[in-house]
Amino acid sequence: MVDKCGPLRAKIAWNFINKPHSLLSRSLLAKYGNQIWDGVYRCNASTTWRLLRDGARHLRPLLRWRISSGNAIDTINDKWFLDLNICRWPTYVAELDDATKFVSGFIKDRSWDVVKLKQFFGIDLVDAICSVPIHLEEDKMDLIYKCSGKSISALVWEKSFEDLEDVQIWSRFKKLKLRPRVELFWWRLGLNAIPSNHFLMHRKLSDISSCPRGCISVEDKDHVAVKCIKISTLLDCLSKWGCYLPMFTNFDDCIDSLLKLAVSNPFVGNLYCSVVFLCWKGRNKVFHGGSDDSPLYIAANAFSYAVATFPCNLILENWDANQLCKLSQYSWRPPPPGWVKANVDVTLATSNKACIGGVFRDSKGRFLYAFGRGFLHWDGAQAEVLSVLAVGDFIQEWMLEAEGLIVECDNYNVIKVFKGFLNKEIDKEGVLNSKDLDFLDHFKQFCFSFSFRECNRLVDFCANLALNSDFIWDDIGSNNVPPSFVSLLKEECSCN
Numbered sequence: 001m002v003d004k005c006g007p008l009r010a011k012i013a014w015n016f017i018n019k020p021h022s023l024l025s026r027s028l029l030a031k032y033g034n035q036i037w038d039g040v041y042r043c044n045a046s047t048t049w050r051l052l053r054d055g056a057r058h059l060r061p062l063l064r065w066r067i068s069s070g071n072a073i074d075t076i077n078d079k080w081f082l083d084l085n086i087c088r089w090p091t092y093v094a095e096l097d098d099a100t101k102f103v104s105g106f107i108k109d110r111s112w113d114v115v116k117l118k119q120f121f122g123i124d125l126v127d128a129i130c131s132v133p134i135h136l137e138e139d140k141m142d143l144i145y146k147c148s149g150k151s152i153s154a155l156v157w158e159k160s161f162e163d164l165e166d167v168q169i170w171s172r173f174k175k176l177k178l179r180p181r182v183e184l185f186w187w188r189l190g191l192n193a194i195p196s197n198h199f200l201m202h203r204k205l206s207d208i209s210s211c212p213r214g215c216i217s218v219e220d221k222d223h224v225a226v227k228c229i230k231i232s233t234l235l236d237c238l239s240k241w242g243c244y245l246p247m248f249t250n251f252d253d254c255i256d257s258l259l260k261l262a263v264s265n266p267f268v269g270n271l272y273c274s275v276v277f278l279c280w281k282g283r284n285k286v287f288h289g290g291s292d293d294s295p296l297y298i299a300a301n302a303f304s305y306a307v308a309t310f311p312c313n314l315i316l317e318n319w320d321a322n323q324l325c326k327l328s329q330y331s332w333r334p335p336p337p338g339w340v341k342a343n344v345d346v347t348l349a350t351s352n353k354a355c356i357g358g359v360f361r362d363s364k365g366r367f368l369y370a371f372g373r374g375f376l377h378w379d380g381a382q383a384e385v386l387s388v389l390a391v392g393d394f395i396q397e398w399m400l401e402a403e404g405l406i407v408e409c410d411n412y413n414v415i416k417v418f419k420g421f422l423n424k425e426i427d428k429e430g431v432l433n434s435k436d437l438d439f440l441d442h443f444k445q446f447c448f449s450f451s452f453r454e455c456n457r458l459v460d461f462c463a464n465l466a467l468n469s470d471f472i473w474d475d476i477g478s479n480n481v482p483p484s485f486v487s488l489l490k491e492e493c494s495c496n
């Protein structure tokens with residue numbers, strides 16, 4: 001419930017600021033001074049002064065300082081530049097000292113002290129600050145948005161309602177069970193705090209407002225969440241896999257529909273949010289001179305995000321009827337249609353014999369190929385790295401026809417090393433050679449993923465079996481394949 005008194009009291013505070021010569025203002029100024037924002041609150045203050053203070057609290061988000069001497073304006077915490085205080089800007093500022101704590105520290109002879117500004121702010125920000133006019137009268141508060149045709153009370157009412165609506169929206173968004181990073185991204189997008197080109201231009205930090213991918217339109221939140229050409233390509237790609245995601249007209253429509261999906265079909269809502277998040281990550285690579293992620297890569301990753309999030313036996317209305325129904329976090333997860341997934345695992349015996357087990361399966365969980373191989377090693381984690389690399393030795397020519405390859409193991413740190421290698425991060429421990437992963441170049445797409453140990457039981461079985469002797473199976477019907485392997489395979493792939 002929005003408090004109705006606050007907006008009405010805001011009007012009194014506004015009159016106090018703008019009509020200092022009225023009888024009421026003069027009496028209050030004489031008794032309490034003009035510290036309605038930060039002054040010490042006296043418990044024995046008059047009712048009028050208390051009402052005024054409450055009104056000022058509600059009014060403050062709508063005001064910014066008009067600079068004159070700058071003595072009263074806190075450089076970091078007050079709004080004096082565009083419509084935000086600097087502490088809420090996505091920018092770096094050097095630590096301020098006592099002299100620059102107030103804006104007056106940057107003003108010399110009634111103009112901006114450029115040398116001083118450059119010591120604390122970036123060049124673009126300095127240019128933007130220098131365009132702020134310095135007035136002759138004393139520092140005073142001014143409305144951020146003018147000519148709205150609305151009364152002060154109406155503006156404050158709208159603002160408090162906006163904030164309340166935001167809180168309600170984001171609490172309902174939780175039902176989509178987004179990954180923390182995806183949720184943070186959407187929250188920032190909703191607050192218009194994503195450094196899109198439109199945002200940077202609005203903040204006077206860029207001259208271009210269009211999408212770096214070459215879409216001929218302004219890159220605002222509508223574009224990032226709904227209108228980018230890349231998003232349509234991704235939706236096409238997912239629809240070919242049988243996952244039909246809704247199309248939206250703009251950001252507000254998108255949020256409305258996502259909130260409905262949060263109740264009716266959170267899987268689809270989660271998938272859409274992940275698609276937009278990964279699309280933004282790809283866009284950042286383009287922005288910084290790299291190459292964009294391919295639609296298949298983004299779609300596969302978004303799909304794996306969404307599938308991994310929903311723990312119960314979820315039957316996907318939008319998903320192929322023959323797909324696995326058992327999409328639990330603790331069961332093996334199928335790759336997207338047309339892809340091959342290789343799971344690997346390692347067993348280390350006390351004799352320093354390490355054994356790798358690996359199983360290749362398709363999107364319906366069908367057996368394609370399996371192997372087990374022993375070698376000497378002392379360190380479980382390094383042996384896990386070798387197990388991922390071993391996949392390269394068992395790639396069959398027909399596998400290269402697949403849409404892509406996913407290699408999965410249950411050691412999170414090992415998967416992190418491989419992902420970091422693909423992203424060209426520095427491999428501090430020197431675990432990998434660039435040539436080690438050459439085999440992946442033969443695939444159209446590839447990625448590495450982490451699975452819980454409980455989802456990797458089949459390969460654990462293979463690794464243990466390899467303690468006796470190495471093996472390769474390419475036919476599930478062969479006599480060499482033990483019945484226990486077949487029943488475990490069935491168990492990991494069956495609906496229950």
Ligand SMILES: [Zn+2]
Nearest residue numbers: 211215228229
């Ligand atoms: Zn675009």
